Amino acid sequence: MGMIGGCGLLGPFLIALAGWLVLVDSACSNTSTATAAAAAADDHDLASRAFASVSGFNSSWLRSGPGSACSSPIHKIRLPSRNLSGTVAWKYLRAMKGLRVLDLSGNSLHGSVPGWFVSAAPSLAELNLSSNRFGGGVAFDAAPRNVSSSSPLRVLDLSRNRFTNLGNFSSFFSSLRVLDLSGNDLRAFPLGLSELAALERLDVSGCNISGDPRPVSSLKSLKYLDLSSNSLTGVFPDDFPPLAGLAFLNVSLNDFTGRVGPETRRKFGDSAFLHAGTNLVLEDDVPKPPTPATRHRNSTRPAPRPTTKLSASKRPEPRKRRLALILAPTTASLVVAAAFAAACCACVRRRRAIARRKNKWAISGPARPEFRMERASGPFAFETESGTAWVADIREPSSAAVVMFEKPLMSLTFRDLIAATSGFGRESLLGEGRCGPVYRAVLPGDLHVAIRVLDGARAVDHGGAARVFEGLAKLKHPNLLPISGYCIAGKEKLVLYEFMPNGDLRQWLHELPAGAPNVEDWSTDTWEHPGSETSSPEKANWLARHRVAVGVARGLAYLHHAGSAHGHLVASNVLLGDGLEPRISDFGIQDFGSGKGGIECAGAGPAPEADVYFFGMILVELLTGREGSEESLAWARRLVREGRGEEALERRLRVDGGGSVSEMAECLRVGYLCTAESPEKRPTMQQVVGLLKDIRPHLS
Secondary structure (H helix, E strand, O other), X not given: OHHHHHHHHHHHHHHHHHHHHXXXXXXXXXXXXXHHHHHHHHHHHHHHHHOOOEEOOOHHHHOOOOOOOOOOOOOEEEOOOOOOEEOOOHHHHXXXXXXXXEEOOOOEEEEOOOHHHHHHOOOOOEEEOOOOEEEEEEOHHHOOOOOOOOOOOOEEEOOOOEEEEEOOOOOOOOOOOEEEXXXXXXXXXXXXXXXXXOOOEEEOOOOOOEEOOHHHOOOOOOOXXXXXXXXEOOEEOOOOOOHHHOOEEEOOOOOOEEEEOHHHHHHHOHHHHOOOOOEEEEOOOOOOOOOHHHHHHOOOOOOOOOOOOOOHHHOOOHHHHHHHHHHHHHHHHHHHHHHHHHHXXXXXXXXXXXXXHHHHHOOOOOOOOOOOOOOOOOOEEEEOOOOOEEEEOOOOHHHOEEEEOOOOOOOEEHHHHHHHOOOOOHHHEEEEEOXXXXXXXXXXXXXXXXXXXXXXXXXXXXXXXXXXXXXXXXXXXXXXXXXXXXXXXOOEEEEEEEOOOOOEHHHHHHOOOOOOOOOOOOOXXXXXXXXXXXXOHHHHOHHHHHHHHHHHHHHHHHHHHOOOOOOOOOHHHEEEOHHHOEEEOOOOOOOHHHOOOOOHHHHHOOOHHHHHHHHHHHHHHHHHOOOOOHHHHHHHHHHHHOOOHHHHOXXXXXXXXXXXXXXXXXXXXXXXXXXXXXXXXXXXXXXXXXXXXXXOOOOO
């Protein structure tokens, strides 16, 4: 009874205690939430203050995403390429205790960057300030020491700014893995660089650094090293870090001495040593004298038996000797006959293959010039495949003459072009590019031409356009497709080219052959497709693609030597002649609509460095088999940087290329060099021609 009474008194106490515990837990939860919310509010306030003087900044970019009950503290600020300008108040960013990543790359921010922010930010692990206008010095050694003696920073990118000197790295950056200082005016290696024991990637290219590279020679963990475009001296490889651990190396455009062994050349490619020093010797492989076993492996004939003197008891008998003398000429005759028959069969197969290839790529001929004009006076309107119309504002088509450079006595007018293209009808349309639609035509005398209508040239006066055309016609090179003629019809400007029946490089790499398959030919079981292993065997031939690359490079090098440029070279601008000889088209007309007049307008607009970049994209497209795009280029460049360029090669080339994978990987490295983000780091096209020819030195 007393016990029951005690329980009765204890029950309400336990219920009250439980309720109190719930309230305490709720209060604690609310307190924690309130603390997080307060921290988040503090971070947002600090960030807003940090960018208060930055034009284009929007504080809404810092808001937490939906779905959380409370705002979270800011750990990452990523604002790349947001068109920001102005100065940053760094003290507010340093006060953000949980900030781990800060990316302000690709803007127009200026001012100085204090060393105490870079080295003493409490939790900052990644800092990217590349491609801005920051300048001056960064005094890391002046950082306050009221924080940890070592910075947690792992990635530091200060590239493409205006920094002139940096402080001492030795005391603060033991965790640094990536350091990119390229494109600044440092003139010397930063102090303490040799003590960054964990550094794996170092880029100091284009920093005007002189002296020797010994400050980096002790960096044993390096996997990526770019010292290009400086004034460095020293001995290779003695003054360098261990080459065995490097996956990427570029020392081009310096003044080193020493010797580059064959294995080093194969590993990093000749592009890594382009103009790296007049006294830097690139050693070739020295072939070892063949042993009998080697001769046997490399020959289709059996290795000869070693000759030894026979003893008198082992000499052949006279009868056997006579039999051997009789059989030897007979055997030789049979061998010659078999070889001749095999050669004949090979010749027949080759002719059939060539015929099939020509039929495969043949383009059905357009309608003959039997088109009748419904009216004799203009203006004349023509519709393209995309439905857009272009208008030749001309009253009498026969008054606009066609100027033919190769056949100056040929008398043609705009009226003849209308008839030869069936009124610029869709059945004659070959395609539409950046410069305008292209039509196929057959002119009198069975002259096959392609006619391009220049969309952007209507504002150019008659005299200026004629001067441009006359100048472009003088650019002659086996790898260029010059204009054959032109016609100025009112405001319309049309250029005529030789028709190339084999199509362009883009079609050859990625599309089905022109025309329908020959359904009457049942000699094969499948219809060839570009993605299949059996399609167009020459596509899987590394030598064929290398010839295309060298030809395009030669054409561009000639253009640049002549003071001109292309402006927008893509695979569809590379037409293929007999034997897959490439010919660059549409050069000099990309910026025709600028209104500058004269031939100089073709070269003054686009820069040669841009042509080098576009050529690099074509080279990557040739080797990877992927259509040219910035995404494909970024993928291939990443693999090259990581030393895994062979993985980017198209599978058909790796399997059936008939060439060395190392040669293809070296060619891909040339594409990497051509597509450097900084134009000043790209080679000239003449240098590119040399690099490509060095990959296969037997080419003329």
